[in-house]
Amino acid sequence: MRDATTASVLASVRRLEAVAFRAWPAEQAIYDGSWLIRLAKGHPSKRLNSLNPLDPGDRRDIAGRLARAAERFAAIGRPLTVRLTPLAPPELHAHLEGEGWERFDESIVMSADLAQAATDGIDQLPLRDTRRFVEARLAISGEPDSLCEALVSILDSIRPETGLFLLQSGERPTAVTLGVLDGGLIGLEQVAVAQDLRGQGLGTAVVQAALRWGQLHGARQGWLAVGADNAPACALYRKLGFAEVYRYAYYRERKRP
Template sequence: MTTPAAFYAALDGTWPAARRITLGDWTLRIGEGGGKRVSAATANAPGADIQTAETAMRDHGQPPLFMVKPGEDALDQALAARGYDIVDPTNGYIAPVATLTDIPIPRVTAFAIWEPLAIMEEIWAKGGIGPARLATMARAETKTAILARWNEKPAGVGFVALQDGIAMVHAVEVLAHQRRQGVAQWIMRRAAFWAQEKGAHSIALLTTADNVAANALYQGLGFQPIGGYHYRAQPQQT
């Protein structure tokens, strides 16, 4: 059974920061514009000194940003007392790969492709996923991208990478006019077939807690909750 610790390790390995720095009781991430997930600090022990992390992040040209996981209540309260706001509560999900490989992929519906085609980069760009996040994808070791087609046209994209038997899907983006037609389901299923070919036992993903449609979709596909987090950022960062 996959543990939350393995899930978080897969998150780091499949969506890697440009640099990870261990500083006392903290892990710092240098994201180079790749978003919160690759720029947030995480505590490695209770009672980690917040000032140490704040100073180090500023020294590396990043505003202080913290990822807070379940069970880190003391850290959460300490950050709140320092004026940090909650940002982007996020749910983590996981499922056995076999859960999503029970239905064959219809012909010309979804393809695993690396490196991404220009049309894939264009679809990501429409969802705000630009060059810095594409660079994050490129840093993952075992990876592919998924291109979905629907109504004989490009419809959506996703990214999946592998870490210690867990295939984690990121950056799912479906064009607005192709939504609510099952495109995201086929992206996830193609990712699962790719993961199966690579010997993965589980497939995982993240979605913000307020994305009702995405949470319903993944739960409907058989994903179960595992972990999650929220960020703490100072008001000017939100």
């Protein structure tokens, strides 16, 4: 019998994975058993272009299923990327390691009880202009303007209620985040602060604004994913009451010399 603690953790992972998929939807979602293939031809996001195993017991025909998934990725001009969470079968992890796949970009999924979290920021009404939000996000992050249409399409395809939060200094965007309300949870996506203004409380302000909005609309728990190597952001979220739930990382085949 599975350990009760492990079962409880896996239940939390399953719930957060489900809301995360809805919060950041791919153009295509294809199932091979419990392995979910997510594809987005218009945007290079790893989360939108990855193979996501969702059952630790689904370990049949690993090599064959990877090969078939690789064909789907190749059809849109992308290499196969596998995203491993605690829901992935250990045998798949062992297979990738044994075949010399490269592990990269670990992320931490964190959550917070909003009754205990620091959500005492000022009330702020979210934007209704998706394009304005996306343009601000790209300006802050330094990502190319060519991603604008794809990002607008992604945000417009999110089915749960969303809140777009933007801080500005004059006409200059300084911080943004996207809040997604889903089943008593609010997820934070696209958090960004202008690089030369970091450490001045803007990240705290924009995150608190989104959490406060979520709480006022019935959210009881917040969640987010942050790069494991992003120490300042991890420290900020912990200060606001977030704690680690689980981690995930990506795998890709190593380039041959």
